[in-house]
Amino acid sequence: MKFKVADHLSIRTIENEIFILNRNDSHLHTFNESGASLWKIIEHNSSSEAMVDELMQQYTVDRGLAVQDVDEFLVELLKMHLIDQL
Numbered sequence: 151m152k153f154k155v156a157d158h159l160s161i162r163t164i165e166n167e168i169f170i171l172n173r174n175d176s177h178l179h180t181f182n183e184s185g186a187s188l189w190k191i192i193e194h195n196s197s198s199e200a201m202v203d204e205l206m207q208q209y210t211v212d213r214g215l216a217v218q219d220v221d222e223f224l225v226e227l228l229k230m231h232l233i234d235q236l
Contacts (some may be wrong), residue, residue: 153224153235155233205220
């Protein structure tokens with residue numbers, strides 16, 4: 151599946167940390183290092199498979215764990231209305 155960043159966000163990167171303001175509900179979100187890596191992939195409208203590959207390469211985890219982590223991350227982003235499914 152592919153996802154894109156929602157249109158109602160303001161996004162800033164400061165010293166390798168990503169800050170996302172949801173202008174619809176005024177909530178500010180930040181991500182840890184792995185979340186920031188995955189967010190950058192979403193910004194390029196890449197697939198969840200690309201996100202899994204990134205986690206496997208960056209953290210040397212097995213595919214099953216990477217798939218689970220990506221799925222959980224995407225579910226949370228969808229719940230917070232930070233991404234849209236293409």
